[in-house]
Amino acid sequence: MAKCRNRQGAVLQRQLFQLGRLLVCCVLAITCVILPVQANWLSDIHRSISGDEKAPSLKPLSPAELADYPADYTYERVIAPSHQAPVFVLQAGLEHRDTVVLIHGLGDLASKDWLTVIPTLAKQYHVVAIDLPGFGLSQGAVFTYSPQQYAKVIDWLITQYRHDGQVNLVGHSMGAAISVYYASQYPERIQQLVLVDAAGILDRTAYIKRISTRDNDQADLPQSVRRVLARVDNLADKILEKSGTGFDPTRIFSGDSSLRNMTIGEQTNVNAALALMEQNFSVLSYQAVPPTHIIWGGQDNVAPLRTAYALQHVLPLSRLQVINQAGHVPMKSHPHEFNHMLLASLNAMIEPRQARPQHNSKRMGRCFQDDQSEFSGQYQQIILNDCKLARFDNVDVTHLSITDSIVTVSASRIGTANHSMQITRSVINATDTEILGQMQSDRSRFDFAGVTFYGESPVFVSQASTRLVLSLTRIITPTQSTRLGGSYVLAEQSLESAL
Template sequence: MISAVLNRLNTWIDKGLNVGKQLILMLLVVWALPVEANWLNDINRKVRSLGEQPVPVANPLTELELTDYPTQYHYERIMVPTHDTPLFVLQAGLEHQKTVILIHGLGDLASKDWLNVIPALAQQYHVVAIDLPGFGLSQGAVFTYSPKEYAKVIDWVIGQYRHSDGVHLVGHSMGGAISLYYANQYPGRIERLVLVDAAGILDRTAYIKHLSTRDNDQTDLPQGLRRVIARVDNFADKILEKTGTGLDPTRLFSGDSSLRNMTIGDKTNMNAALALMEQNFSVLNYQTMPATQLIWGALDTVAPLRTANALQHVLPLSQLQVINDAGHVPMKSHPHVFNQLLLTSLQGPVVSRLQPSNNVSQRVGHCFQDDKTHFSGQYKEIILNDCKLVRFNRVDTESLSMTDSILSMEKSRVGRAGQTLQITRSAINATDTEIHGRMYSQHSRFDFAGVTFYGESPMFVSQASTRLVLSLTRMITPTQSTRLGGSYVLAEQSLESAL
């Protein structure tokens, strides 16, 4: 094992890695290795085991391990052949034919997060709740705890435990992200998908910016002060966006599973969180997703509500239910409301949100130095000049011109075929929005989450110095559709040319 690590380090050195990175890697390896490891004995054991193929057996569950679980459910710990790892499985409502699989998020509680939910589900459904490998009562084998690997485990669970072909998959937080990935990789395997405060979906730069941004839409503050705060936040966003295109230390582990497993493999939450950060959910094919229900806490600071709105934009059959005063774990903070929403989500119809525009308005909207900050409804044209507090909510405008302004918009439609939108020295944060025609940018910045461009290529043209942070973004022309995610820096070029 140590020989393999040293050989890999030598390969990196031969390729010309600088001394600083070599030292970092060596320190990581030394820090992670057990002090009392006997490498000779380890090698001898592996040599003696050659040719042997013992059948892995999971340790039986003990009464102490099941202390916090109700006695009326069925429990077992079995080995998952896909990874030779132990898996804790809880089953309830065994008499029902329709199966609901519950996938938990990060944290030590694992399947215990669902204990307030299972009794309500078990009255109508066969319920299967698991502890993902590495969590709870499924600790054992160490591998990369990524959505890709966990999806293989979930597929095995569905094949092993489902009572009928109709299977519903419910995931919370990291489990929501894993469930979303599973639905993409295994189309047709589940009937309905329910995502509860799914985490890790947005681009990491967009998420970090969210954590650092304050709510400037506070009417009790003087407008002059809110303008100052908006400028400060805008400057902070500029700094944070530069990290999206700079050196990312986490990528040292991305291409080397042996280094990852040796340094952070047994640190389950870190392993899983890092693997989740590396997954680009923007490139998934959302057109093949099953009917999806989104249940979200409005006050969630871990997976902001913006994530749900962006997901609803790209999922063709989806509905969003928001619990206004709930945070990241609504099934524990608001169990009664959550259980009602979940049962409705598993049974009710899901309809398409796509609706054609019928904008015939001749209204022109103006903003100069924030004399008008909130826009909604239909417009022929909107012009923003030196406005730092502008918000669009359900705006439909055929034309937009911005200069020295900051705009936040959601659930909107901007532009039309053949129209050019000019953005100069400005910043746009857009969610669940359509952009039609062509957008020109000069010295401007964009944070798009759940945004679709429609038109002829090139659809986004930088005339000078433009930064973009993209999450769940698409560019659709008459001949092709491109899914985009990540951070981009453009000089005088189109976004398409940078791909």
């Protein structure tokens, strides 16, 4: 009994610490957004109105700036015409025909993040790495550091530096998000795409929920404690979901580039992070994106692994590889394994995902108060009642009924054409999942990432008080295809009517 109390106390302590950390992060984030940098606002406004902006000047690269780079690479700082911004460009393996372009993520190191990768690539490829405007050795440039704007810089870079035909584009973290945006706009430029721990892809509410939630599947915790913790996390998620549909102070900058530039324009990481959060990746067209290799750190606490599975769901030709013990920067923590995986990916063909086998099971699945919480394989019907720890992993079920439960669904197919399923007073978190027929919700909440609805419209009907957080979600009916992302609150209405 004493050990149980100690464990419960430790769990409660971790819960309070996690909640406190989340509140501190929120306060710091809002402070960074609201407080302006030290700048002469009147001078900025005067230059903007009078047209006295000076043309950018290029400072020569100094030995001190290149001290961390190998001496046998080629370096230059040039003007990117898309934004008249000074950009640092590194090249290696100039003797090779096929070009690999590397795009870094947030942080002051910029292209230095790739220094453990470039020597391996340069043995077979012409390698081009860039410091995005505002980062590293690229001199400051004041504009919105969004994936859309950075894609223009990348397009100039590829056009200017590629050796022959298409290139292989490799992006990490924010750079991976920029790369997938670029590939969706200019698929003809890319032979293969490699995404490494892509950040900012999920809806912001889904992302905050994920990083503020602990893993309750610890074997040393009794089921009664795990059920209580699941309820606590559910309450925290509910609060975060409400904030997702409320006032967001960061959106003040979305429609006013002048205000953004005068307040946070020179704070590169804040500027780029906010612009990344504002980009709705769910509405991009992924059908034309070239073959995509997805490499992820299994212990990534910055870009949750859930993002990788959601991307794999929407990318028609994609393959996911996970480095289990790696975090957000696998090329640094596990360089040998990462480099081997990257080279193999660049030389590999991607086969389409295999279709699910035909459903022919008569199996029944039931759960009451978590007497059976794990489900996998084929079922004719599953009924859940008061199950707070239910998990569907690779489930194919024809008929589903859920009441007063919390369910996590992954890599599954739910429902069947021309039939409906009932979800009552429950919470469903689904990733990489297909939903067939019609889903009916009564006072329930849903977090979907990489989910596709198939059926006759309406595919989702709220009977009362439903909240949805959608990332990379699609509705495909006989007459149309709709891409969805964001937070929705439904009364008595269909999801389609709220669009």
